Amino acid sequence: MTEGSARSGPPPPAVDGNRPARVGPGRRRAAPRPRRRWLAAGAVGALAALLGVALAVRGGAAPACAAPRALPAALPGALAGPPLGDTVRTGKATFYDSNGAGGNCSRPTAPANQLYVALGPNEYASGAACGGFLDVTGPKGTVRVLVMDQCPECEPGHLDLSAQAFARIADPVQGIVKVTYRAVVNPPLPGPLTFRMKEGASQWWFAVLVGDHGNPLRSVEVRQGGNWRAAVRQDYNYWLIDSGAGPGPYTIRVTDVYGHRATATGLRMLPGQVQHSTVRMYGGASATPSRSATPTRSPSARPSPRPSASTSPPTLAASAVVDPPVASPTAAEVVRAGC
Structure with a gap:
């Protein structure tokens, strides 16, 4: 999907019998990651680390406890988690249309008010963000949206809003806008569980x-x-x-x-x-x-x-x-x- 363009057409096909593929006009499915190559590289790294420790012990030096380092970028989902608490985050927003479907969170349908959002893999966090709410602020104001879907190609901070939600915070002609957003703690509930x-x-x-x-x-x-x-x-x-x-x-x-x-x-x-x-x-x-x-x-x-x-x-x-x-x-x- 070209950023800022709404998705249209027939509902997306099912994937694995569980969730819809997020593919629309002008949108290409990302190529699969070279998982095997990453695993091989990880195995070589782990073997090198073990050999280093063994040589240090053999030489009489105890292995030092190094300062924690950032996880390698190749680790998919590392440090992933849904937006929580009162932290205000900055990012950008685009928009799409689920065509009434309930998204990757498996809702039977989209919410009646049509105000929802899809998050990238890090913030979607394998479904951990599902059912939560975000307050998103753009040039025109703030809108409250339900986390309902995953946007596979969205990096952290990229929110793919419903077309209706995007129109609340910006002119749809802009297509993509800068936003701030935060999790809603204890939002009013529409009904019992x-x-x-x-x-x-x-x-x-x-x-x-x-x-x-x-x-x-x-x-x-x-x-x-x-x-x-x-x-x-x-x-x-x-x-x-x-x-x-x-x-x-x-x-x-x-x-x-x-x-x-x-x-x-x-x-x-x-x-x-x-x-x-x-x-x-x-x-x-x-x-x-x-x-x-x-x-x-x-x-x-x-x-x-x-x-x-x-x-x-x-x-x-x-x-x-x-x-x-x-x-x-x-x-x-x-x-x-x-x-």
Whole structure:
């Protein structure tokens, strides 16, 4: 895509059956990185380092603990992470159109207000940024956008806004503008937490999408046999337990990056349907009854590589409790081996 031009045309094709390819008119898919060559170079470097240590010890000199150095640029995703906290960042913005699709974060559809953003791989951080919000300021003002998609070719600081969001902060004729942006901490939520089991999920293969959480999520856990089992986030934003979590109904505990934690119960194995709990990630539980007894089917169901073999569990309404906040992690950690 030429920077500043809106994407149009038919919805992008599926990639790996999970997420759309971000390819439009005038946009070329980036060539695959020479992973094998990078691995070979890394192996040679590691071998050289080991030989150096061995020679130093053999000569009677203990290896010194050197000052930490920057990670090599060849490390994809090094120090990657979603925008967090109150840090104001500078960058640039372009725009595109998802054609109503929910982006790489696997939302069933784009948000109703059409205000969303795609982040480059470093800030998208393998799905860790999904569901968070950014306030973006440009020449004409500020707009709040939902992190919904990944822009594979965007470097850190490059925001690919929806056309509607870009028009709020700049004249679309400009195509590309300088911006500042920051994460929104505890944004007002549109509703209680939602849960969507992926197509093909069953008691033997568990995959759930959590929605309406406001802040980026740190973890999703499922109660099984008296213990909490951690699900693993995929880069398309589903949380997966590859060996399954039983037939349900399920109790699911969700924790965000700032330590808010909520637990929803009575969730069922209903692949492709959105179940509404009665709990918000923060700010207290909803006073309205749960709507999960009449779940809605997503209009954009995606096929799953796993066959469904589950039986229908009893119909239960989802309920939830809000747990006390847990300690929030630091934005980044530096590990120095051997020191």
